[in-house]
Amino acid sequence: MAILITPDTRILVQGITGDFGGRHAKLSLDYGTKVVAGVTPGKGGQVFEHGAHRVPIFNSVADAARATGATVSAIFVPPPFAADAILECSDAGLDLAVAITEGIPVRDMVRVKRAMAAARTRLLGPNCPGIVTPGTGEKSNGGCRIGIAPGYIHKKGRVGVVSRSGTLTYEAVYQLTVRGIGQSTCVGIGGDPVNGTSHLDVIRLFNDDPETVGIVMIGEIGGNAEVEAARWIKANCRKPVAGFIAGSTAPPGRRMGHAGAIVGGAEDTAAAKIAAFKECGIEVAVTPSDMADALIRAAKARGVALS
Amino acid sequence: MNIHEYQAKALFEKFGVPAPKGAAAKTPEDFINALAELPEGPTMVKSQIHAGGRGKGVFTDGYKGGVKFCKTKAEAREAATRMLGNTLVTAQTGPAGRKVQTVYFTVASDIKKEYYLAILLDRAASRPVIVASTEGGVEIEKVAHETPEKIFKVVIDPAYGIADFQVRDLVSGLGLAGAEAKNAARLIRALYGMYWDTDAAMVEVNPLITTGSGEVLALDAKVSFDDNALFRHPDIVALRDLNEEDPKEIEASKHALSYIALDGNIACLVNGAGLAMSTMDIIKYFGGSPANFLDVGGGASKGQVVAAFKIILGDPNVKGIFVNIFGGIMDCNVIANGIVDAVREVGLRLPLVVRLEGNNVEAGKATLASSGLTIVSGDSMADAAQKIVKLVA
Numbered sequence: 205m206a207i208l209i210t211p212d213t214r215i216l217v218q219g220i221t222g223d224f225g226g227r228h229a230k231l232s233l234d235y236g237t238k239v240v241a242g243v244t245p246g247k248g249g250q251v252f253e254h255g256a257h258r259v260p261i262f263n264s265v266a267d268a269a270r271a272t273g274a275t276v277s278a279i280f281v282p283p284p285f286a287a288d289a290i291l292e293c294s295d296a297g298l299d300l301a302v303a304i305t306e307g308i309p310v311r312d313m314v315r316v317k318r319a320m321a322a323a324r325t326r327l328l329g330p331n332c333p334g335i336v337t338p339g340t341g342e343k344s345n346g347g348c349r350i351g352i353a354p355g356y357i358h359k360k361g362r363v364g365v366v367s368r369s370g371t372l373t374y375e376a377v378y379q380l381t382v383r384g385i386g387q388s389t390c391v392g393i394g395g396d397p398v399n400g401t402s403h404l405d406v407i408r409l410f411n412d413d414p415e416t417v418g419i420v421m422i423g424e425i426g427g428n429a430e431v432e433a434a435r436w437i438k439a440n441c442r443k444p445v446a447g448f449i450a451g452s453t454a455p456p457g458r459r460m461g462h463a464g465a466i467v468g469g470a471e472d473t474a475a476a477k478i479a480a481f482k483e484c485g486i487e488v489a490v491t492p493s494d495m496a497d498a499l500i501r502a503a504k505a506r507g508v509a510l511s
Numbered sequence: 512m513n514i515h516e517y518q519a520k521a522l523f524e525k526f527g528v529p530a531p532k533g534a535a536a537k538t539p540e541d542f543i544n545a546l547a548e549l550p551e552g553p554t555m556v557k558s559q560i561h562a563g564g565r566g567k568g569v570f571t572d573g574y575k576g577g578v579k580f581c582k583t584k585a586e587a588r589e590a591a592t593r594m595l596g597n598t599l600v601t602a603q604t605g606p607a608g609r610k611v612q613t614v615y616f617t618v619a620s621d622i623k624k625e626y627y628l629a630i631l632l633d634r635a636a637s638r639p640v641i642v643a644s645t646e647g648g649v650e651i652e653k654v655a656h657e658t659p660e661k662i663f664k665v666v667i668d669p670a671y672g673i674a675d676f677q678v679r680d681l682v683s684g685l686g687l688a689g690a691e692a693k694n695a696a697r698l699i700r701a702l703y704g705m706y707w708d709t710d711a712a713m714v715e716v717n718p719l720i721t722t723g724s725g726e727v728l729a730l731d732a733k734v735s736f737d738d739n740a741l742f743r744h745p746d747i748v749a750l751r752d753l754n755e756e757d758p759k760e761i762e763a764s765k766h767a768l769s770y771i772a773l774d775g776n777i778a779c780l781v782n783g784a785g786l787a788m789s790t791m792d793i794i795k796y797f798g799g800s801p802a803n804f805l806d807v808g809g810g811a812s813k814g815q816v817v818a819a820f821k822i823i824l825g826d827p828n829v830k831g832i833f834v835n836i837f838g839g840i841m842d843c844n845v846i847a848n849g850i851v852d853a854v855r856e857v858g859l860r861l862p863l864v865v866r867l868e869g870n871n872v873e874a875g876k877a878t879l880a881s882s883g884l885t886i887v888s889g890d891s892m893a894d895a896a897q898k899i900v901k902l903v904a
Contacts, residue, residue, distance in 0.1 A: 231840070284742060309740035310632060311710050314669045317637045352809065354839030354870065369785020370809065371837045375892070378837070378868065395784060398637045424785055427634040450788040453773070453795045454804070461769045461784025461806040463739060464634075469652070474792075491796050492789040493893035 206337035206389040207364065207409040207416070208300060208326075209276060209348045213337075216241035216274035218281050218289045220252050220261060225280030228304075228352050230254045232278075235355040236339055236346040241268035243277075265289075266296040276300040278334065278350045286330060287312035294325040302350045303330035303400070310463070313398035320400070327400025331462065333370035333392035344386075351392065353377075361386015361511055363499065364410035366403055367422035368395050368462070372450060372492065376420050379496035385511045388416040395462030397426070403433035411441045418444045418503050418510050420495055421486070425451030426464045426472050431480040438484035444502035447481040448489040449474045512736045514750045515559040517615040519714075519732035526705035528698055530729040533617035535559070542591050545616050546584045553619035554587040555580055558594045560601075560609040561755040563733070568601035570594070571608055577601065580619055587616055612754055620728060625718035626685055627651055627662075628699070628729075630706040632713075639667045639706065641699070643681050647718030673703045687721070694727040695719075702729075709747060710740030759822050766818040768807055775800025776830040777899055778823035780816070782807050782837060790835045793892055799900035802829050811841060816849030820857055831862040831903035835892060836869070843867045843875030851882045862902035863887065866895035 209215075215232075219225035220242030232239050233254050241262055242252045248263030262268035265277060277298055281289040286305040293301035308330050320327060328335060334351010338344035338358035349355045357374055359381040367373040373392050380387060391406050393399055403421060410416045419441075423430035430449065437445055452474040454460050456467040467473050481488050487502035489495040503510045514522075517535040524530070534545035546554070558565055558577035565577035570593070577599045581587040591614045600608035625647030633640035644662045646654045655662055663684045665677045678699050682692045698719070706714045715733040722728065741748050753761055763770030769784065773791070777799045781787035784806050791801035803823060807815050823829060836846050850865060866889035867875045879886050887902070889895020 283739060307739045309710055309743075310712070310737045311669075311707070311740060314632070314637060314639065318669045352840065357839065357869070367785070369783060369788075371781075371783025371839065372785035372789060374837050374839045374869070375786060397632060397634050422785070424788060429634075432635075448789070450785045450792060453791040453801055454788060455771075455773065458771050458804075459738075460771065460788050460804055463737075465784060465788065469655075491793045491893055491896075492786070493793065493891050 205413055205415050207406070207413050208389060208391070209335060209337050209350065211236070211337065211339050211346055211348050212238065213276055213348045214238045214240045214272060214274045215276045215278055215348070215350055216243055216265065216268045216272065218243045218265065218277055218279045220244060220259070221247055222280055226252070228280065229259070231355065232349045233257050235349045236341065237349045240272040241274050243268050265292045265298070269296050269298060276350060277302065279303040279305055281305055283307040283309070287316045290316050290327060291319060294320050294323040298325050300326045300328060302328045302332070302334050304332065304334055304351050306331040308396070310398055313396065317398055317400070328391070329394040329399060331396045332394030333373060335389065335391050337389045338387055353390065353392070357381055358390065359386035361388065362415055362417040363387050363420060363510055364413070364416040364418070365390040365420045365422070366406040366410070367392055368424050368464070369422060369450065372422050375492055376422060376495040383496050383500070385496065388413060395424070395464050397464040403429045404436050407433050407437060407441065411443060416443065417508055418499050420499050421445060421447045422495070423447070423449045423477060424462065424465050425449070425454050425460065425474050426466045426468070428471055430477050431471070434480045434484040434486055437486060444499065444506050444508050445486045446489055446495060446499035446502050447486040448492060448495050448498070449477045449481070450492070512738055512741060512747070512751055513561045513755070514734055515561065515613060515752065516557060516732050517559055517613065518750045519734040522705060522709065522734065523729055523732060527701040528705060528729055529694070529726065530732070531617045531620050533615055535613050535615045536591065537613050539592060539595065542588050546588060549584070549616055549618055551584060553580065553582055554584055555617045555619045556587050556590040556594065557615040557617065558599050558611040559613040559615050560599055560604070560611060561752070562601050562603040562609060564601035564603050565599065568599045571598040571600060577611070591616070609755070620720060620730060621723040623721040623723055625720050627654070627717050628702070628719045629713065629715040629717070630703060630711070633666055636666050638669055641665045641667065641681060641703065643685055645685055647720070651717065667703070673700060690725040691721050691727055694725065698727050698729065709744060710737045711735065712737045759825050763805070763822050766815050768805060768815060768819055768822070770822055771804040772826060773801055773803055774828070775802045776828050777903055778802045778826065778829045778832045780805050780807060780819050780823065780832065780834045782809060782811055782841070786835065786837060790833065790892065793896040794833065794900060797896050797900045799896070799903065802826055809841070811846065813845060813849035813852060816846060817853040817856060820853035820859070824857055829861065831899050832864070833895060833899040834863070834865040835895065836867050838867065838869035838872070840870060842870055843872045844878055847875035847878035850886070851878060851884060854884050854886070862899065864889050864895050864899040864902065866892060
């Protein structure tokens with residue numbers, strides 16, 4: 205078992221008729237992912253075609269889920285309409301909404317998060333690369349790829365990866381794959397200050413997942429989510445964990461690309477987070493090139509075989 | 512996006528947040544008109560720059576204090592004359608300082624006591640939080656460190672908005688009673704309304720004051736907005752002051768590049784915010800010093816790469832360039848061609864190390880190798896970082 209999604213998960217794509225959503229829906233289909241529906245209000249009844257694939261388009265998430273059995277949505281809707289798109293998933297009772305959209309206003313996300321507090325739907329993102337559970341085929345094909353991550357860099361295996369950043373996740377996954385270490389599931393939680401699933405939420409899932417034997421946690425400056433996760437790991441997690449925090453050189457008060465990557469106080473600096481990682485027994489990657497090797501060190505110390 | 516105090520005070524007026532009467536001036540001729548709007552008597556003159564520590568700041572010509580108390584309007588006019596067009600250096604501006612292009616005159620208030628009040632996002636709660644303190648007019652970080660018991664917070668439920676009992680808690684926490692309590696309650700509600708309606712990132716009033724006559728006023732105002740929400744606030748976008756921003760950052764934003772200047776000498780060009788941050792970190796780790804943060808985004812085009820090269824070379828401190836691209840989906844060969852074009856177009860003479868990884872990387876590396884240009888290739892981030900650090904040393 206992987207976490208959150210498996211190769212059998214049926215997904216729908218909100219914004220499939222846009223350039224961005226369409227391009228990545230095609231890449232997911234090529235990867236072997238079960239993209240079973242598209243949703244674009246006003247375009248219900250049309251068909252999204254790619255090679256031999258014919259994906260029906262619906263006017264609403266509820267219609268799409270009812271007709272196709274889709275349980276997860278990939279959201280590529282532009283920022284002004286993205287909050288609404290997320291709530292629609294919640295209303296339709298999906299298992300998971302993966303919001304790829306970058307640039308959603310914070311106030312919208314504050315309201316969405318409040319509205320979803322008691323909902324059964326889990327939110328991943330926004331402003332995230334999505335989630336991949338690699339498959340068993342060549343270049344990990346046959347897996348479930350939701351979002352914008354490159355599928356081919358993955359390899360099916362037993363390491364869980366969780367990260368706030370897209371390309372840094374790819375960096376970690378690639379380092380693992382070239383060392384012959386596969387992944388159970390790779391999760392991008394997004395770089396915004398208000399997001400759905402947290403580092404800690406994902407760490408708990410990896411801890412409970414029998415297939416996952418080691419974890420790479422990638423964080424950055426801003427907020428205290430990584431520290432919260434680290435404390436929980438110290439108390440509860442027996443699997444080897446490697447960690448990396450980006451932004452040691454970031455000046456205070458400047459937003460480093462991600463809306464959430466900003467040093468406000470003493471607790472959300474890279475130095476403070478790295479210190480917390482060390483204190484909690486997480487093997488710290490000293491540079492971003494060291495992420496896979498840090499996990500190998502952590503696994504060796506605990507006598508865990510990663511592959 | 513940040514705005515000036517005088518602009519924030521205009522928004523305060525619109526939303527019913529009481530503040531001392533004030534008027535702004537951008538030219539010496541304006542001084543008379545602006546001062547005419549205020550009553551005769553003690554007047555404050557305040558330099559308008561997007562940086563704190565103005566009161567203790569020093570101008571580059573030696574004139575002291577970016578905020579001045581003046582007994583008369585005539586004195587205020589004199590102080591304004593010294594400030595306007597002058598460059599103010601504060602603890603937050605860096606040694607270069609900021610040129611004062613607007614001065615703001617306000618009625619000097621009869622301050623009874625100073626407090627602190629701010630509204631911002633509580634990330635852990637994913638909700639707005641109102642922060643208040645009986646210690647105003649000083650750095651709140653200092654209060655938080657030395658006397659944390661004097662700071663209290665109220666987290667707002669966005670579904671309900673600010674509740675009466677929460678306002679009562681805040682007011683009593685500040686130790687206010689009677690007319691002062693009533694006035695403070697009104698001010699807090701109005702300030703929250705402004706925070707919410709304008710998609711503010713932060714509204715900070717330091718100090719909030721009580722006066723001898725029982726008024727509660729926002730003496731200062733520091734307001735910033737959520738950049739992602741500006742599309743629905745054209746009136747706030749109109750308040751943007753490009754003079755307060757780095758010209759290179761403005762140019763970068765035109766090309767959808769995210770650029771932040773730093774003070775090192777190794778320029779970075781990276782795709783993705785997290786990778787861009789950690790590229791700076793790895794340069795530092797190997798003993799170098801990054802000149803900038805630059806994220807070309809997930810789908811960088813050739814044109815963007817050329818624009819990015821021009822921007823980073825606009826920094827005279829740059830002695831070498833480190834390009835770090837993980838082309839997951841984007842084609843590394845497109846990036847390689849962009850790099851080759853950019854190097855030719857700008858006539859680059861500085862050392863350049865390129866680390867490409869990902870989609871179609873072999874073709875990208877071949878393009879760089881066959882270009883006839885002196886481009887050093889790095890195999891991993893660590894390898895490339897060590898190479899560029901060595902080349903600029």
